[in-house]
Amino acid sequence: MPNMTWLADVLRQGGLKVQEEGGWQTRGHGEMGDVRGILLHHTAGPAEGNYPSLNIVRDGDASLPGPRAQLGLARDGTWIVIAAGVAYHAGKGGPWESVPKDEGNEYMIGVEAESVGTHPDWTPEQLDSYPRGVAVLLRHVHQPASRAIGHKEWAPERKSDPAFWPGDMDGFRKEVERHLSGQGGPAPAPPQPGPGEPQPGGREFGTWGTGVKVHSEPKLDSPVVHTINGPTKVTVDFQQRGDLVNTDGFSNPWWAHIPQFNGFMTNIYIDHPDSLLPGVPQR
Structure with missing residues (x-):
């Protein structure tokens, strides 16, 4: 049975915007092992839309069934909770730290952040929310910033994600460490929607x-x-x-x-x- 049913609550308690996909608490390919890291991805999805890759990340396709990650990160900085169990996101790679070779799915939480992956298109909201959310998750599983790893570090011969992050993965981990050490400050309050604009909470x-x-x-x-x-x-x-x-x-x-x-x-x-x-x- 999927076992990371704490994901949504922990992210919310960390001040992040969260959207829960229906049935996420029971979605996954069995139970995770102890969480030893967080594997970071970009979706290589469409250039338009807040999280247009949801269907493929949640449901997969004939080539690879979903879920393909436990979490998504939308362009507006919202964390989308997709699955509580094992997701097929890592593939062959490693070993890395205490994660055995080719066993990334069993020991690492996967995050698919929306980005085309062919040029810099990270939004200001993602630049804030991605490392902030990863820090929240690592704190919960009692792991340091060094346990945030890019897919391109896990499988360097075949993967390039997450691409075009400012400062690359070392820069990402520095931001995570800043939040873990309490230097990141509180999450910024989301702008309040005007009359007739979509409201939060749905x-x-x-x-x-x-x-x-x-x-x-x-x-x-x-x-x-x-x-x-x-x-x-x-x-x-x-x-x-x-x-x-x-x-x-x-x-x-x-x-x-x-x-x-x-x-x-x-x-x-x-x-x-x-x-x-x-x-x-x-x-």
């Missing part, structure tokens, strides 16, 4: 369609509190079964609660193929 989606009604309750006859007039980014903090909606060739009884508009919209107009949104709590 999962972000896009919408489709025009004239989409947001109701005060998940009922078609409840008051309309807002109208979405075109594709919009929204945060969904929970979903709830309500009136069955039949429209545009779709039928769905599930409604998404949108805190930025303080109301509910049918899941039909959330731009996702599933009728029940993944990673979003149900009420």
Whole structure:
């Protein structure tokens, strides 16, 4: 059984922004051994989006099943908790410190940080959050900054990640050590969203369609509190079964609660193929 069910709480207690993927506590390829290090990656994913690599990191594909890391790091500095058990992220490499050759998956937490990997594109939020979060994790497992290792150090003949980090891996570890020694200061307060902007505490989606009604309750006859007039980014903090909606060739009884508009919209107009949104709590 996956055993690192402390990940989300520890990161939050360290002042980091955290998003939990549904089912992460039971996701993984068995139990981890004792954690002996943290293996750092970049996703080599798309240039646009906050964490567009989520599906491949969480679910994998025919070439390698997911999870491919326990944690993701989005461009806005949010830590995405994906799995509590073993993830397939290290591959052949090592040995390194006390991690045996080719056994990185069993003894190292994997972090896939969003970056194209072909040129410097680390955001200011990632430059702060990546070493800060790694320090929080290392402190919890009683390991020093030297136990943060790049994938390119584990497997130098075949890997280059994380690429283009300022100061490379030595610079990264210096930042981790600064936080471990208490010199890093508290995490900066995230900017407060304005009216109509996605709010923290949920999962972000896009919408489709025009004239989409947001109701005060998940009922078609409840008051309309807002109208979405075109594709919009929204945060969904929970979903709830309500009136069955039949429209545009779709039928769905599930409604998404949108805190930025303080109301509910049918899941039909959330731009996702599933009728029940993944990673979003149900009420």
